Amino acid sequence: MKSVHLRIEGRVQGIGYRAWVEDEAIKRGLAGWVRNRNDRSVEAVLSGEDQVVDAMVADCNHGPLGARVTGVLASDYVGPPLTRFTVLPTE
Numbered sequence: 001m002k003s004v005h006l007r008i009e010g011r012v013q014g015i016g017y018r019a020w021v022e023d024e025a026i027k028r029g030l031a032g033w034v035r036n037r038n039d040r041s042v043e044a045v046l047s048g049e050d051q052v053v054d055a056m057v058a059d060c061n062h063g064p065l066g067a068r069v070t071g072v073l074a075s076d077y078v079g080p081p082l083t084r085f086t087v088l089p090t091e
Helices: 017-027 050-062
Strands: 002-010 031-036 042-048 068-076 085-087
Touching: 002 050, 017 031, 017 042, 017 050, 017 085, 042 050, 050 068
Parallel strands: 031 085
Antiparallel strands: 002 042, 002 068, 031 042
């Protein structure tokens, strides 16, 4: 099991990026959360099988149609265990 914390930068708000992350994470059986940030980035935590998390992180570099990702900053997630995927309010 692997858990990562992501900050996705670029043109990632107003084009469905957050909804795309939620849909993809649920399809892949990942737990975690996603939210828009006030600085126009998207923040996410993904938790699940190593290969599935790695594939999702790789896909976050592209995102949905209309996204222009300029960077995905990944670090280990340190926090309470996650059991489902949810969307959090903008911070």
